[in-house]
Every structure is written in C-alpha cells, then in structure tokens.
Amino acid sequence: MGGIGNDETFSLKSTVRPLTGTVRSNPQPEPEPMNDPDKPEVPSGEFTRRQFILTGTAGLAASALPQGAGAQTTVQPTTAMQPVLTKIRMTVNDRPADLEVDTRTTLLDALREHMHLNGTKKGCDQGQCGACTVIADGRRINSCLTLAVMHEGGSITTIEGLGTPEKMHPMQSAFVKCDGYQCGYCTPGQICSAVAMLAEIKAGIPSHVTADLTKNPGLTPEELRERMSGNICRCGAYSNIAEAITEVSGRNP
Numbered sequence: 001m002g003g004i005g006n007d008e009t010f011s012l013k014s015t016v017r018p019l020t021g022t023v024r025s026n027p028q029p030e031p032e033p034m035n036d037p038d039k040p041e042v043p044s045g046e047f048t049r050r051q052f053i054l055t056g057t058a059g060l061a062a063s064a065l066p067q068g069a070g071a072q073t074t075v076q077p078t079t080a081m082q083p084v085l086t087k088i089r090m091t092v093n094d095r096p097a098d099l100e101v102d103t104r105t106t107l108l109d110a111l112r113e114h115m116h117l118n119g120t121k122k123g124c125d126q127g128q129c130g131a132c133t134v135i136a137d138g139r140r141i142n143s144c145l146t147l148a149v150m151h152e153g154g155s156i157t158t159i160e161g162l163g164t165p166e167k168m169h170p171m172q173s174a175f176v177k178c179d180g181y182q183c184g185y186c187t188p189g190q191i192c193s194a195v196a197m198l199a200e201i202k203a204g205i206p207s208h209v210t211a212d213l214t215k216n217p218g219l220t221p222e223e224l225r226e227r228m229s230g231n232i233c234r235c236g237a238y239s240n241i242a243e244a245i246t247e248v249s250g251r252n253p
C-alpha cells in the first residue's frame with residue numbers, strides 16, 4: 001500500500017467520466033476534461049441548471065392557469081355581471097335631462113354617450129388631466145371621477161352651456177383672442193375650470209398657496225397657476241391660457 005506522497009497508479013471512477021491517472025507527491029492541477037458529447041454531462045437523477053429552469057417555468061405556467069383550465073368549462077355570467085339600470089333626472093345646460101343609465105356610468109360617459117354632448121373631452125379617464133372638467137352645482141369637477149347617479153336632481157354645465165359660436169362666453173372669447181390653445185383638446189376643460197375658478201376666488205375660497213386666510217386671495221399669478229394646475233395642456237399653451245384668464249378676471253374682478 002502506498003500512502004500519499006508515494007507515486008501510485010490507480011483507476012478512479014469520476015462522476016464526470018472515468019479517469020486514469022497517477023497521483024504524485026506534489027500533484028499539479030490537471031486541465032478540465034473536455035465534455036464528451038456522447039455522454040451525459042451529469043449522472044442520472046441529478047438536475048442540470050437548464051433542466052431546473054425548464055421545470056420551474058413549466059410549473060409556474062401551470063399554476064398561472066385558472067382552475068379547471070383545459071377542462072373546457074363554460075363560465076356562466078353571474079348576476080353581478082348584469083347591468084343595473086336606473087332612471088335619473090338632471091338639469092344639463094339649463095335643460096331637464098331624463099336618462100336611464102347603468103349605475104356604473106360616469107357623468108362623463110352620460111354626457112358624451114347618452115346625451116351626445118361631446119364638447120367635454122375624455123383624456124386620461126382617471127382624474128389626471130382635467131379634460132373632462134364640467135361645472136356641477138357651481139363647482140368644477142372631473143366628470144370622469146363621478147357617477148351620473150350621484151347627480152340626480154343636480155345641475156351640470158358643460159362647455160356647450162357656457163356659450164355658442166354666435167354668442168360666446170367672455171372666457172371663450174378671451175381664449176380666442178389670446179390664442180389660448182393649439183389642438184384645442186384640453187380647451188373645454190380649461191374654460192369650464194377657469195370660469196368656476198374665478199367664482200371660487202370671488203367667493204374668497206382659499207387655495208393651497210393662499211398666505212392669508214382672512215383675506216380674499218385675489219388672482220395672483222401664483223393663485224392662478226395653483227388653481228389651474230389640475231388642467232393639463234399637452235400643447236403647452238399655458239402662458240396664453242393664463243393671459244386669457246387674467247384678462248377676464250380684470251373685466252370681472
């Protein structure tokens with residue numbers, strides 16, 4: 001028997017491939033054996049990294065399928081999926097409006113889809129852009145964020161109710177005069193918002209930037225920017241919009 005330190009010739013069953021070699025007193029690192037394409041890279045019963053990933057991915061895909069998938073089941077509509085219709089009455093642009101709507105209908109969709117008042121625009125449909133601004137009982141709101149049924153008995157003013165091409169509202173005239181728009185998509189919301197915003201200031205309602213809550217805030221540039229910040233203009237016509245609002249404010253302080 002030779003111990004370590006003595007030369008010994010032996011045959012070693014490697015887990016990769018059989019090796020035949022000689023152990024020397026100071027063994028030098030031997031080069032990695034090349035993989036033999038005709039032989040498995042790992043012993044049977046062990047996973048390669050590739051097999052592990054493939055198995056895991058297949059398991060994930062299977063778990064993501066709905067229960068019973070593949071069994072050709074038919075989903076029956078439940079009563080919760082059926083629309084619930086209700087009748088509502090509002091005053092829209094000084095006229096009575098009787099509607100029968102799905103209780104989930106937003107005020108914006110009621111105006112556009114049921115009453116065909118398409119002046120009110122749908123931009124983001126989630127309260128971010130202000131394109132859908134209308135005046136509800138004297139206050140400006142995002143009509144995409146409120147349900148039509150919540151305005152039963154209420155009064156709504158849209159851009160169509162502010163003025164007509166023949167007889168424009170002063171704010172509409174000022175937007176034309178000051179070139180307060182480019183594509184015009186945000187303009188109905190901007191004008192409704194500006195009209196109600198001037199009424200807020202006149203009523204002494206403070207904003208986030210109002211310094212003295214005991215005084216009427218007045219239409220400073222800071223107040224204007226803050227109060228109109230919910231109306232986005234992708235064309236960037238802000239300076240002209242501000243000019244138009246200031247001009248109307250000067251006429252009707």
Ligand code: FES
Nearest residue numbers: 123124125130144
């Ligand atoms: S569509 Fe209502 S806020 Fe953008």
Ligand code: FES
Nearest residue numbers: 182184233234235
């Ligand atoms: S004019 Fe185009 S988004 Fe305002």
